[in-house]
Amino acid sequence: MDSSTGAGVEMLRVSKSFGGVHAVREVDFAIRPGEVHALLGENGAGKSTLMKVLSGEVGGYTGEIHVDGEAVRLAGPVDAQRAGIAMIHQELDLVPALSVAENVFLGREPRTRLGTVDRRRMARETRALLQRTGVDLDPTRPVEQLRTGEQQLVTIARALGLEARFLLMDEPTSALSDREVRRLFAVIGELRAIGTGIVYISHRMDEIGRIADRATVLRNGSVVAEFEARSMTAAQASEAMVGRPVEQMFRTAADTVAAEDGELLRVENLAVRPRRPRSGRREPAGISLTVRRGEIVGLAGLLGSGRTELLETLFGVGPPGERGGEVLLEGRPLRLRGPRQALAAGIAYLPEDRRIAGLALEHSVLANTVLSVVGRIARAGVVRRSAERSLTARIVEQLGIKLSSQDAPVGSLSGGNQQKVVLGRNLLTEPKLLLLDEPTRGVDVGAKAEIYRLLGRVAATGVGVLLASSEPAELVGVCDRVVVLRDGRSVRELRTDEVGEAELLAASMGSVEVTA
Amino acid sequence: MTDVAAAPDTTSVEEPGPGARLIASLFRFQSLFGLVVVFVAAVAYSPVRNGELVFLNSQNLFNVVRSISEIGILAVGMTLVILIGGIDLSVGSVLGLASVGAASLLMVNDLGVAAAVALVLLIGLGFGLLQGFAVAKFGIQAFIVTLAGMQIARGLARIWSGGQGISITYGDGPANAPVAFSLLGERTFNGLVPIPALIFLVVAALAVVLLRVSAFSRHVYAIGGNEKAARLSGVPVTRVKIAVFGICGLLAALAGIVHAGQLNFGAPNDGAMYELDAIAAVVIGGTSLMGGRGSVVGTVAGALLVGVLRNILALNNIDSNIQLLIIGLVIVLAAGLQRLRPASAGT
Numbered sequence: 001m002d003s004s005t006g007a008g009v010e011m012l013r014v015s016k017s018f019g020g021v022h023a024v025r026e027v028d029f030a031i032r033p034g035e036v037h038a039l040l041g042e043n044g045a046g047k048s049t050l051m052k053v054l055s056g057e058v059g060g061y062t063g064e065i066h067v068d069g070e071a072v073r074l075a076g077p078v079d080a081q082r083a084g085i086a087m088i089h090q091e092l093d094l095v096p097a098l099s100v101a102e103n104v105f106l107g108r109e110p111r112t113r114l115g116t117v118d119r120r121r122m123a124r125e126t127r128a129l130l131q132r133t134g135v136d137l138d139p140t141r142p143v144e145q146l147r148t149g150e151q152q153l154v155t156i157a158r159a160l161g162l163e164a165r166f167l168l169m170d171e172p173t174s175a176l177s178d179r180e181v182r183r184l185f186a187v188i189g190e191l192r193a194i195g196t197g198i199v200y201i202s203h204r205m206d207e208i209g210r211i212a213d214r215a216t217v218l219r220n221g222s223v224v225a226e227f228e229a230r231s232m233t234a235a236q237a238s239e240a241m242v243g244r245p246v247e248q249m250f251r252t253a254a255d256t257v258a259a260e261d262g263e264l265l266r267v268e269n270l271a272v273r274p275r276r277p278r279s280g281r282r283e284p285a286g287i288s289l290t291v292r293r294g295e296i297v298g299l300a301g302l303l304g305s306g307r308t309e310l311l312e313t314l315f316g317v318g319p320p321g322e323r324g325g326e327v328l329l330e331g332r333p334l335r336l337r338g339p340r341q342a343l344a345a346g347i348a349y350l351p352e353d354r355r356i357a358g359l360a361l362e363h364s365v366l367a368n369t370v371l372s373v374v375g376r377i378a379r380a381g382v383v384r385r386s387a388e389r390s391l392t393a394r395i396v397e398q399l400g401i402k403l404s405s406q407d408a409p410v411g412s413l414s415g416g417n418q419q420k421v422v423l424g425r426n427l428l429t430e431p432k433l434l435l436l437d438e439p440t441r442g443v444d445v446g447a448k449a450e451i452y453r454l455l456g457r458v459a460a461t462g463v464g465v466l467l468a469s470s471e472p473a474e475l476v477g478v479c480d481r482v483v484v485l486r487d488g489r490s491v492r493e494l495r496t497d498e499v500g501e502a503e504l505l506a507a508s509m510g511s512v513e514v515t516a
Numbered sequence: 517m518t519d520v521a522a523a524p525d526t527t528s529v530e531e532p533g534p535g536a537r538l539i540a541s542l543f544r545f546q547s548l549f550g551l552v553v554v555f556v557a558a559v560a561y562s563p564v565r566n567g568e569l570v571f572l573n574s575q576n577l578f579n580v581v582r583s584i585s586e587i588g589i590l591a592v593g594m595t596l597v598i599l600i601g602g603i604d605l606s607v608g609s610v611l612g613l614a615s616v617g618a619a620s621l622l623m624v625n626d627l628g629v630a631a632a633v634a635l636v637l638l639i640g641l642g643f644g645l646l647q648g649f650a651v652a653k654f655g656i657q658a659f660i661v662t663l664a665g666m667q668i669a670r671g672l673a674r675i676w677s678g679g680q681g682i683s684i685t686y687g688d689g690p691a692n693a694p695v696a697f698s699l700l701g702e703r704t705f706n707g708l709v710p711i712p713a714l715i716f717l718v719v720a721a722l723a724v725v726l727l728r729v730s731a732f733s734r735h736v737y738a739i740g741g742n743e744k745a746a747r748l749s750g751v752p753v754t755r756v757k758i759a760v761f762g763i764c765g766l767l768a769a770l771a772g773i774v775h776a777g778q779l780n781f782g783a784p785n786d787g788a789m790y791e792l793d794a795i796a797a798v799v800i801g802g803t804s805l806m807g808g809r810g811s812v813v814g815t816v817a818g819a820l821l822v823g824v825l826r827n828i829l830a831l832n833n834i835d836s837n838i839q840l841l842i843i844g845l846v847i848v849l850a851a852g853l854q855r856l857r858p859a860s861a862g863t
Contacts, residue, residue: 317748
């Protein structure tokens with residue numbers, strides 16, 4: 001067939017199924033040079049699969065793909081490279097022990113005349129690439145020492161180095177701070193100006209309007225809507241993604257019961273001087289805040305402001321070292337010695353990256369859900385099957401987790417449902433204080449709204465919630481108060497009924513004059 | 517992964533069909549099916565003597581179990597260690613140490629059977645606990661710790677025995693071991709089941725039950741599946757790890773006692789390479805060296821599979837060097853099959 005229309009990548013009636021499950025069904029999709037094409041859809045809608053067809057990572061698709069009018073068969077990554085297609089993966093595909101430069105040039109290391117690796121050139125070019133992404137990193141630093149956001153920028157720098165004509169970006173901003181996102185958008189603008197065709201996958205609706213020209217929405221593997229990105233509203237897009245109108249996204253005033261008087265957590269001037277400081281971490285250096293029962297308190301701040309480190313310290317999993325200041329839980333000093341003591345004290349923690357620190361992906365939903373309480377529901381060391389089944393069933397129902405069976409591997413669930421499993425495990429410990437680190441990262445719109453409503457319900461039962469997030473909309477929409485961190489210090493406290501996203505952002509970046 | 521391509525979408529979750537479930541369980545219990553296949557092949561190729569299949573002779577079958585009992589006991593402990601993502605290279609040396617210890621305590625120190633056995637088991641337990649402590653508390657890789665443990669246990673065995681083996685003779689006087697100890701090696705239960713085989717089967721049964729029902733086993737699997745998540749979920753990771761290495765050391769000592777009983781000899785240099793045979797049984801049994809996935813049932817089937825294979829090859833007078841080749845291929849085949857495991861049976 002030769003119905004193609006010239007320049008760009010054109011996918012015609014492309015389908016791909018895995019073992020009978022249609023991940024992508026009869027999709028027509030095009031990337032034009034100099035255009036940013038947003039690809040939207042809930043988790044499991046087929047976005048990543050569609051992109052992996054283009055990057056040659058999943059073979060065995062049906063349908064046709066044309067590049068600049070010529071039919072091509074993308075059977076492997078090499079074919080995609082030859083066609084000028086590069087992909088930035090959502091999961092960071094870096095080699096942790098190698099340096100930034102080695103990762104950027106992995107597989108195409110420049111050689112000296114003697115045939116050895118030209119390290120100097122590698123470092124120089126890496127620095128230049130990193131500069132374009134707006135981050136100042138030492139090219140010789142091992143990638144494992146970098147924060148998630150910095151690693152993400154390294155993958156972007158690597159993709160830039162490939163000088164691809166078509167760049168596929170799968171949620172490139174999920175771990176970036178707002179400043180970094182703006183820098184990335186500038187880079188995308190430059191690329192667009194030189195004629196690069198870009199596919200942009202994101203869950204952040206606000207980004208689409210700022211950056212994309214066109215938007216295509218996938219649902220259950222099929223294209224269900226196409227929009228002019230600039231005139232598309234968030235409501236239109238969400239509705240197309242979910243297939244029904246999205247109800248109230250955040251909790252309503254009705255959910256917000258008046259926080260009880262009781263002060264649950266008091267942090268006074270908390271500072272940690274680790275015995276062996278690890279680079280890339282920002283330990284607390286003077287943080288004060290309080291959380292009352294039934295209150296949701298947000299933690300705002302840029303990447304590297306110390307949000308994660310504060311939550312880790314409160315859960316007792318920060319690095320050992322000298323600790324200054326005071327932490328009181330229900331008025332009693334809290335000895336922060338480890339997760340078991342923290343859980344026993346009534347603190348539960350939802351880590352930032354559920355795949356690294358939250359779930360055993362191959363294990364069943366059941367095993368993951370009851371993990372924290374499995375010792376408690378055992379009699380004489382023997383797990384009571386019926387008890388764990390009914391506890392899991394309760395969580396599945398309460399959180400609306402969609403699954404085929406409790407014995408299904410948790411890795412087979414969508415991102416939102418995986419996150420609910422981690423949250424469910426937290427709730428089973430019946431915590432007084434819930435520490436949440438980016439609870440909606442990589443979670444689709446529908447599940448996000450459900451998680452927000454759930455947090456509202458949990459708080460209404462008197463649980464105090466401390467929620468770290470890099471999404472201002474989330475902090476303003478969900479929290480009662482927001483504490484702004486900068487460089488490991490709490491610099492500001494804002495009431496969300498008084499301020500909006502803009503003020504919050506400004507406070508995070510320090511353009512509002514305050515002192516610690 | 518938030519966007520696993522093969523993941524069913526959130527609105528319509530399909531129940532896996534009976535076919536998929538059958539395939540999943542085939543992979544899950546691959547060593548059981550492998551055992552059946554090897555068993556059937558063994559019956560088919562069994563030499564015939566006096567109109568009877570030699571392989572199926574009950575004496576022969578129990579000898580198969582007896583022949584793998586020591587490796588089997590080691591492999592049960594090894595399964596636990598591998599399930600938490602570790603490895604224990606010291607078990608062969610600990611077996612040697614225990615066999616010397618049992619012989620020496622009985623013959624030189626004139627201890628009773630119960631006291632000698634208990635003391636040797638304690639030594640194995642302690643040795644394992646120390647290794648577990650080094651792994652869990654100091655975060656040294658299990659491979660390194662137990663590589664060191666392997667040397668240390670071997671050294672201790674040679675020092676204890678003075679470099680020579682210690683013969684065990686039975687009798688009432690001093691410098692004789694109580695006759696009861698000979699039970700372990702020579703005697704059979706009801707004239708048919710060899711005691712070492714019985715010990716192995718009891719150990720395996722206990723381990724199967726432990727891994728099925730206990731909260732401890734959930735912690736073991738969780739640590740192997742995702743140690744960080746387990747720690748953050750309040751699993752006592754350090755304690756569980758130390759306990760697992762302790763159990764492995766204890767079982768290695770038990771295997772050493774059985775070894776001494778079977779040979780009537782405490783041999784300081786015995787047990788070399790046993791750790792690798794034990795690991796082979798675990799791998800053939802379908803337990804992932806990455807941890808978090810596998811079972812003792814698989815390991816027992818894996819050990820039996822190797823035993824049956826060796827037996828039928830020997831019955832057919834196949835050269836022992838060829839036997840090594842075949843066993844090697846079986847290990848590769850088993851590991852290769854695990855790679856083909858469908859995603860639904862674990863990513």
